[in-house]
Amino acid sequence: MDNLILVVILPLLAAFLMPAMARTSEVLARVTGLMVLFISIIIITSVWGSVDEQAVSYAIGGFRPPMGIVFYIDQLSLLFALLIPVMILLFWPWNKVTHIREYSLMMLLTASASGLVLSGDLFNIYVFYELLAVASYGLVVAQGRAGKKGEGAALAASLRYLILGAVGSVMMLIGIAIIYTQAGTLNLAHLALLAPEKLNNMAGLSAFALILIGVGVKAELFPVNTWVPEVYGAVSTRLSALMAGLLSKLAVIVIIRVLVLLFPQPEALQLMTILGMLGVISGELVAWRSRDMIRMLSFSSIGQLGLVFVAFSIPGDMGLMAGFAVALHHLLVKPALFMLASGWTGPLESLKGAAKQSPYIAALFVLLVMSLLGVPPLPGFWAKLLIVVNLASQAAPVYQFALAFVLIATVIEAAYLYRVVMILYHPNQGQQASVREKHKAFELVIASGAAVILIAVALQVQSMETKLSSMARQTGDRQHYINTVFSKLDLADIYHQNKVQQTDFRSNNQLQGSK
Amino acid sequence: MSVLDEVFILCALGALVLFVFHRIRGIEKLAVVFYAALLYLLIKMSGLGYGGEVIYSSFSLNILGETLQWRFDAVSWFFAIITVASGLFSAVFMSGKWGESYREKTSNAAYGTLQIALLLNVNSMLILLASGDLLSLFIGWELVSWASFMMMALNPDKQARQAAIKYIVYAMAGAMAFLAAMAYVYGITGSLQYAELAQASAALSNGQIILLSLLFFTGFAIKMGLIPFHLWQAVAYAETPAPGAVFLGAISARMGLYAIIVVLIQLIGLGHLQQIHIPFTFWNLQTVLAWVGALTTIIPTYIALKQNDARHLLAWHGVGQGGYMLLGLMTLNSLGSAGGLLHVFNYATYQAALFMTIGAVIYRTGTANFDKLGGLVTQMPLTFMVMVFSIIGLAGLPPMNGFVSKWMVYRSLLLDGEPLLFVAAVIGTLGTILSVYKLVHNTFLGQLRVEHQNVREAPLSLLIPMLVLAAIMFVTGMMPGLVLDWVASAQLAMGLVPVTYNLGGIVLASGGLDMIWITLILFYGLGVGAIIFYLLGGRAKRVHQYDNYAGGHFLTSRVRYHYSHNFYAGLMHLIGGWYRGSFKKLEQAIVSLVSLLSQLSENMYRSAQPAMMVIIVVVLSLWSISGGIN
Structure with missing residues (x-):
């Protein structure tokens, strides 16, 4: 478990060393990046399954929390720690022309993303989040210059992304500052302990709102997501896939951690519901208008992220489970769709009859789209069912509105996705195949892989359900988090210092507290 | 292993084999064998049609704390036998000459895809019918929707493609309404089992019942094309390749009715709906649904009257006939609900036959456009005969089976003291009679067009299913008791009082119906007429098809005359103003x-x-x- 820190350290080192190494040997630098990713994957798979029952915390440098820096490793963070190197590896820029700078940025992305999911205190989360942001700005700008739309559009997109990201970071920082002034600590476990007393007030809620909106920029939260369509339209589909699939989910994970540990107040959840459902409906509405595959997928991604927020805003473990289901499903499907879209650029009308030229790709597209829509028995259906069923059983009226919005959005989604399917299967040929870009092999491999996983999950839906629900239970358990990070001795100390009664918002979590 | 397991294994096997070998010639024969085997398995289960025990599948799935299970009861069996029989008839229809010409026009692969689409439709409908809880019902529901979409998307024509997209939007909206209703059921009862909902429905508040029935009903009504969701269906069904139209037209939309039976009648209970009064009116929820049925018999039927393409005319009728079934079920009494159910069977027989006759006409002439047809009776007499049999059924006239079911619905409305609904149903029937006359007149009567002089009778592979269907129409019309056995068992399974019947028809204190007598008297009358005509009448002169007069003018055989364009101009002068296209707007x-x-x-x-x-x-x-x- 101790070497898990290497998952952050190694890519960080590599990120800084690679440009230097490239001066002596370009090949060595490229290989280093891949090696680091493989090592990360090996490290994580070696500890896989060890936190199923009991999460583990790891104090860096041996300083005990709340003063020291803590890594918190549970099923959620381990899953994402694995997904990060795997996804980066899948979307690794293999071609020779890529500048070494880009590899270096990818490494930085890996390091900061891993740090983000593993960190156990707000300050580190902020630092890693900023690193992640810098890496992604860099990648967008680097990609934008080689973009397809010409430099102007790409530059405008990067600028918008940068401005929104910067404002978002400031918001997040203000939110963290408010939390610090209220509670005097930034360690998440310590905060979780203090939250019922110190953060259960207006100041706390506004801190959450600021963090939600700040981090929401990366998570494609409505309405701070206006960069999404432009950036995805300007950068390569490889990077869009990575951003829509992985980076957005990382930001969501940050919000979920904060929400579960510090702010289980209904107001906080409802704010998220409202922004989520506006995201769902607006994203799908604009996607319906789009006449270009990438743009359509970008807006569909906004809609799906809205759905993720709606799901996570449902109180209780069931909400977390629904959120994980729909987030992971999107993480699987959207990158695959982006991969398919990269060979199908240009106006949708020009794709007429594409299915005749490439029946296999069109069939993949249909399968992915059906899962995205939630057609049983594909996994997307179970995710959607979880959301719908849990929304309907909530009493607060905002959830009923969210339910209506989600369902209406699905109808719109069906309308535009199936319009594309009909265009693909159009009997008349549109643009000639020779004019159109061909799909690259790795794109097809990724999309096929996603399809295989989808079918496998559809067949193994019962065991998936068990896994997700155990992950949700562990993530939603505040007391578990606190007890994992602090030893009994620490706790006694803290109680003594702060004279805090051990109270809890959630009665159902108290049972597991004594573990 | 129960018979139901065997059905599912056969379905899966059939799908697999067809999917692998769909490009190979001769696959159509295999498909016919498949449907026949499926029918055999259903006949093995025929105990269900005579009050047998529910048959469970040994396969079940545990997910989200729910047990998904599949089973067949009398209602499912009743719908399933119609489904599989329709599948078999369509498969036979497309197995011979029709299939060859479709292959020539498109490709082996396209023909195989059509076979796959038909098979998936049949399979998914069986899965739907076998569902044993709300979740499996929803899964079956979605599968049926996507299978129909596949069938509709096969026609590359622009109008057909637009209809398919429209269908998807409607179907998705329906599915989402269903999903929302299901989610509320889960919220209220904490379970998706039928039993739990049936139990909980007794304690539901009025608001909850209204919300649930509205959402469920919207979902199901869209599939059935009930008012105000009737716009999508006709074009979508009509534009599919002929066997697809036969199958979809005959039974596909009835899945909505099946779901209404399962959820609204069996689980929520019509008695429950009756107790909910709509404020400021005399109506309760059940009367509202009955009126939806009544309006559905009228509006689409009169839209059908204006169609200028035989397939569209029939498909619009299909929408309208759904109204009778709903109307019958919503009467709540044993006679009316039996009439509604019986109409499902009867309607399937003649709608399938009608689409087949039109398919045969298109096969021979290449068109179903009324402006380009006429006088085919001399060339295709058997097809003409089947069409006449079928339109007698569709119009609800004796001695065909359509008469029996419509009579039951009318009779129960009158007995129930619902004269307004009765009048509405009669207006619908009037529209049906007008438009089926237009259908048969414009295709088969009048003078033959020059370009059709060499048209021959439909090939045998097309004629056989049509003639068998015509025979079924006649036999079940004369002896409705054959089907009423199944209907009564279905009624028992639905929790209704079964209708009292005998082989010849309905036994009713206030005047029943005996079709055997009616048929005999009808033939007796015809026989007497024939004797008078042929033996006692004067010298008869054979009149040639072209030997016609119009407005007192003799028309030479060089000028072919057939009045088909703007048919019913006089009627349209009167009622044309009523067509406002409000729903389209x-x-x-x-x-x-x-x-x-x-x-x-x-x-x-x-x-x-x-x-x-x-x-x-x-x-x-x-x-x-x-x-x-x-």
Whole structure:
């Protein structure tokens, strides 16, 4: 478990060393990046399954929390720690022309993303989040210059992304500052302990709102997501896939951690519901208008992220489970769709009859789209069912509105996705195949892989359900988090210092507290 | 292993084999064998049609704390036997000459795809019919929707493609209404089992019942094409390749009826709906549904009257006939509900036969457009005969089976003291009679067109299923008791009082119906007429088809005359003003609204001041969490 820190350290080192190494040997630098990713994957798979029952915390440098820096490793963070190197590896820029700078940025992305999911205190989360942001700005700008739309559009997109990201970071920082002034600590476990007393007030809620909106920029939260369509339209589909699939989910994970540990107040959840459902409906509405595959997928991604927020805003473990289901499903499907879209650029009308030229790709597209829509028995259906069923059983009226919005959005989604399917299967040929870009092999491999996983999950839906629900239970358990990070001795100390009664918002979590 | 397991294994096997070998010639024969085997398995289960025990599948699935299970009861069996028989007839229809010509026009692969689409439709409908809880019902529901979509998307024609897209939007809206209803059921009862809902429905508040029935009914009504969701169905069904139209037209839309039976009648209970009064009216929820049925018999039928393509005319009728079934079921009494159910069977027989006759006409002439047809009776007499049999059934006249079921619905409405609904149903029937006359007149009567002089009778592979269907229509019309056995068992399974019947028809204290007598008297009358005509009459002169007069003018055989364009001009002069296309306008209005909202959202995403927006949102959020929204 101790070497898990290497998952952050190694890519960080590599990120800084690679440009230097490239001066002596370009090949060595490229290989280093891949090696680091493989090592990360090996490290994580070696500890896989060890936190199923009991999460583990790891104090860096041996300083005990709340003063020291803590890594918190549970099923959620381990899953994402694995997904990060795997996804980066899948979307690794293999071609020779890529500048070494880009590899270096990818490494930085890996390091900061891993740090983000593993960190156990707000300050580190902020630092890693900023690193992640810098890496992604860099990648967008680097990609934008080689973009397809010409430099102007790409530059405008990067600028918008940068401005929104910067404002978002400031918001997040203000939110963290408010939390610090209220509670005097930034360690998440310590905060979780203090939250019922110190953060259960207006100041706390506004801190959450600021963090939600700040981090929401990366998570494609409505309405701070206006960069999404432009950036995805300007950068390569490889990077869009990575951003829509992985980076957005990382930001969501940050919000979920904060929400579960510090702010289980209904107001906080409802704010998220409202922004989520506006995201769902607006994203799908604009996607319906789009006449270009990438743009359509970008807006569909906004809609799906809205759905993720709606799901996570449902109180209780069931909400977390629904959120994980729909987030992971999107993480699987959207990158695959982006991969398919990269060979199908240009106006949708020009794709007429594409299915005749490439029946296999069109069939993949249909399968992915059906899962995205939630057609049983594909996994997307179970995710959607979880959301719908849990929304309907909530009493607060905002959830009923969210339910209506989600369902209406699905109808719109069906309308535009199936319009594309009909265009693909159009009997008349549109643009000639020779004019159109061909799909690259790795794109097809990724999309096929996603399809295989989808079918496998559809067949193994019962065991998936068990896994997700155990992950949700562990993530939603505040007391578990606190007890994992602090030893009994620490706790006694803290109680003594702060004279805090051990109270809890959630009665159902108290049972597991004594573990 | 139960018979139901065997059915599912056979379905899976059939799908697999067809999917692998669909390009190979001769696959059509295998498909026919498949449907025949499926029919054999259903006949093995025929105990269900005579009051047998429910048959469970040994396969079940545990998920989200729910047990998904599949089983067949009398209602499922009743619908399943119609489904599989329709599948078999379609498969036979497309197995011979028709299939060859379709292959020539398209390709082996396209023909194979058509076979796959038909098979998936049959399979998914069996899965739907076998569902044993709300979740499996929903899964079956979605599968049926996507299978029909596949069938509709096969026609490359522009109109057909638009219809398919429209269908998907409607179907998805229906599915989402269903999903929402299901979610509320889960919220209320904590389970999706039928038994739990049936138990809980007794304790539901009026508001909950209204919400649930409205959502469920919307979902199911869209599939059935009931008013006001009738716009999608006719074009979508009519434009599929002929065997697809036969199958979809005969049974596919009835899945909506099946779901209404299962959820609204069996689980929520019509008695329950009856207790809920609509404020400021004399109506309760059940009467509202009955009126939806009544309006559905009228409006689509009169839209059918205006169609100028035989397939569209029939498909619009299909929408209208659904209204009779719903109307029958909503009467609540044993006679009316039996009539509604019996109509499902009867309707399937003649709708399938009608689509087959039109398929045969298209096969021979290449068109179903009324302006380009006429006088085919001399060339295709057997096809003509089948069509006449079928339209007698569709119009609900004796001695065909359609008469029996419509009589039962009318009779129960009168007995129930619902004269207005009765009148509405009769108006619907009037429209049916008018339009089926238009159908048979414009295709088969009048003078033959020059270009059709060499048209021959439909090939045997097309004729056989048509003639068998005609025979079924006649036999079950004369002896409705054969089918009423199944209907009565289905009624028992639905929790209704079964109708009292005998082989010849209905036994009723206030005057029953005996079709054997009616048929005998009809033939007796015809026989007497024939004797008078042929033996006692004067010398008869054979009149040639071209030997016609119009307005006192003799028409030479060089000028072919057939009045088909703007048929019923006089009638349209009277009622033409009623066709306002209000529902179409409503549909367009909704599309425009979505378009407007979408434009507004896009403007938001194009905003030039993203940072400003963040700040505005932060302020609004802070305001909202500080209690602003409450």
